[in-house]
Amino acid sequence: MKPLTEQEIRAAFVNCTKGEAKRLSVPRDLAERPWDDLDFLGWRDPQAPDRAYLVTVLDDQPRAVALRSPSAAARPMRRSLCSMCLTAHTGGVSLMVAPKAGKAGKQGNSVGAYLCADLACSLYVRGKKDAGSGARLQESLTLEEKIERTMANVAAFIAKVTAD
Numbered sequence: 001m002k003p004l005t006e007q008e009i010r011a012a013f014v015n016c017t018k019g020e021a022k023r024l025s026v027p028r029d030l031a032e033r034p035w036d037d038l039d040f041l042g043w044r045d046p047q048a049p050d051r052a053y054l055v056t057v058l059d060d061q062p063r064a065v066a067l068r069s070p071s072a073a074a075r076p077m078r079r080s081l082c083s084m085c086l087t088a089h090t091g092g093v094s095l096m097v098a099p100k101a102g103k104a105g106k107q108g109n110s111v112g113a114y115l116c117a118d119l120a121c122s123l124y125v126r127g128k129k130d131a132g133s134g135a136r137l138q139e140s141l142t143l144e145e146k147i148e149r150t151m152a153n154v155a156a157f158i159a160k161v162t163a164d
């Protein structure tokens with residue numbers, strides 16, 4: 001994806017208030033992130049480990065989602081599958097919950113998905129980060145197709161968050 005600035009990221013949040021988007025923690029090392037290898041940038045809030053965020057670019061528009069997830073200690077140790085990149089981790093997948101955008105969110109509605117707890121899906125798909133043996137399914141898909149699938153999953157998740 002194309003590199004984004006802090007300002008672009010803050011302006012891209014679809015499911016929190018402008019004030020929250022202004023205050024939430026955005027990584028300081030944006031310039032050093034491996035953007036070429038990222039389908040989305042995901043990070044956890046160092047001040048609030050139960051908060052995580054992801055940002056991607058859909059139809060040329062940056063789109064960011066604020067997520068809640070249990071801390072590492074609350075994660076089940078069984079093997080589970082990330083619903084975005086389909087990597088299996090033991091204890092490394094978190095249920096992340098995104099409040100819905102707009103009115104539905106104010107009424108308390110949210111959307112949940114199982115994600116790699118470190119939000120490094122893009123790197124697992126590309127084999128740049130290793131999740132251990134058996135973590136990646138043996139598939140006949142090309143890397144390109146796996147990236148497309150991950151992006152489609154991320155786009156579908158964001159569409160659910162922004163749907164009325």
Ligand SMILES: [Zn+2]
Pocket residue numbers: 082083084085086087115116120121122124
């Ligand atoms: Zn993943």
